[in-house]
Amino acid sequence: MNRQNAYRFLPFPLNNKWILLFLMIGLSLGAYSQQRDSLLSKPITINIKGATVYQALNQIGDLADCFFIYDSKDVKSDKKVQSLEVTNKPLIDILNQLLSDPAIDYKVIDKHILIFRNELNQKKTTVEVADSSGFITIGGVIYDKDTKSPIPFSTVVIEKLGLGTISNFEGLFYLRIPKKFAKTNIIVSHLGYENLSVPIEMLEGKTYKLYIQPRYIPIQEVFIRNIDAKGIVKSAIENKDINYYNSNIYLTSFYREGVKRNNKYLGYSEAVFKIFKSSYQTGTEFDQVRLLKSRKIELSERSDTLVVKLKAGIKGAIDLDIVKSMPDFLDPEFMDNYIYTKNDIISHDSRSAYVINFEQKPNIYQPLFSGTIYIDVEKLTILGADFGINPKYVETSANLFVLKKDRKITVKPENIWYSVKYRQWNGRYYIYHARGDLSFNVKERRKLFSNTYSLFLEYVGFQIDTLNVERFTRRDILRPNIVFSEENYTYDSEFWKDLNFISPEEDINKAISKINLKIESIENEQ
Incomplete structure (x- = not known):
């Protein structure tokens, strides 16, 4: 007993x-062609040796003033980059050279660039894009940009709306959103980090990696x-x-x-x-x-x-x-x-x-x-x-x-x-x-x-x-x-x-x- x-x-x-x-005890790029061309054609000069793809994307993002979003199944972020030395070349050329994958494509909204595999009849994985109930589902894993460690219990909310969720202990979150809010952004926040705003459209279809930046506030010792x-x-x-x-x-x-x-x-x-x-x-x-x-x-x-x-x-x-x-x-x-x-x-x-x-x-x-x-x-x-x-x-x-x-x-x-x-x-x-x-x-x-x-x-x-x-x-x-x-x-x-x-x-x-x-x-x- x-x-x-x-x-x-x-x-x-x-x-x-x-x-x-x-x-x-499937992603559509037509509506953003002008925005895409403007950012992806931005000239960049960079010299990278012995870094990972993740580190290279961070440096490129800092130079181009943009943010990259991608699924780890599409982008092998831990892969080593032997050398990447370019002068005044368009951003898209640098990305293509770095990633070396003809199936890779890009979607641009504001300062965000989604990197994804544009394969024919590609199956959506992990996250359902839309259903007959009038909802879409987005998902992601939240990481510390400096350490690449997952951040548990991060807040994820729809901008200017009282709807949101929290990431689990492994940094993973899913959020079901009425389709009428698909053109808005989510805000990712956590104590000690800068807020990250991401267009919801960027996150449809897969579970993407999202990196948030630690924010340090210098303060005088006397204060x-x-x-x-x-x-x-x-x-x-x-x-x-x-x-x-x-x-x-x-x-x-x-x-x-x-x-x-x-x-x-x-x-x-x-x-x-x-x-x-x-x-x-x-x-x-x-x-x-x-x-x-x-x-x-x-x-x-x-x-x-x-x-x-x-x-x-x-x-x-x-x-x-x-x-x-x-x-x-x-x-x-x-x-x-x-x-x-x-x-x-x-x-x-x-x-x-x-x-x-x-x-x-x-x-x-x-x-x-x-x-x-x-x-x-x-x-x-x-x-x-x-x-x-x-x-x-x-x-x-x-x-x-x-x-x-x-x-x-x-x-x-x-x-x-x-x-x-x-x-x-x-x-x-x-x-x-x-x-x-x-x-x-x-x-x-x-x-x-x-x-x-x-x-x-x-x-x-x-x-x-x-x-x-x-x-x-x-x-x-x-x-x-x-x-x-x-x-x-x-x-x-x-x-x-x-x-x-x-x-x-x-x-x-x-x-x-x-x-x-x-x-x-x-x-x-x-």
């Missing part, structure tokens, strides 16, 4: 009102020294009513949660909710959740003697709105338990943001939080935070998490970490992305080896509505403190249709493909 073990998770130990969650870090945090809290929504809003949101044992998935659930988000002058207890669609994947074996499940993950995602439901490090009543220090000033959405670090005072020995808060320099708005249980005391925090467990089981928390991001829409901010990652070492009595269980929850509010917002009826509300993975669902062959979601990471996709997976889904009428 399986033993089901339950754990309580109190992320903010000193403040009893802040209880987060519980645990149980840094005069920053009152704790005072900035207090001011940001005092400005809550003027910087965040003071009226009710709807957030159409994607939610997912998963459980791993020793890095192998045991369960994965995902859903789309419509959330009634009450004014930021109230607490999260006034927020409501309505389930639109959900599914789950179970990979645990019947022979498993230990079952670990996530309870109240939905409530956890809602309560991670740290501006509405303040943790101890933001609550004036408990801020004296922490030390706040300035760290840096970084870029965020073309604005500057303070980076404020915090940790518990050395004379406090119970497990509190440590982490980083990002605050807009001009508006003194909390833009986000990364924080977790202080690593020094995380092993002693088991009593804060254990709700119920078998006496033969020993549980030690190993890592508790959260990330929260806010987004501005029409001059006001709201929670846009939240993620929690928790890992525990679990040892059964009389067993030689222990197991590491990792749990995560993630939320992104991909569409905001501010008109005709009313509370849901009682029968439409989903109880946020349920064990979401235990809900019963029925199969739906066309699951997500027109809804946006976070693309599963590669290891999740591998887990889904196993023979013994069980997929269940549900669609509730709106």
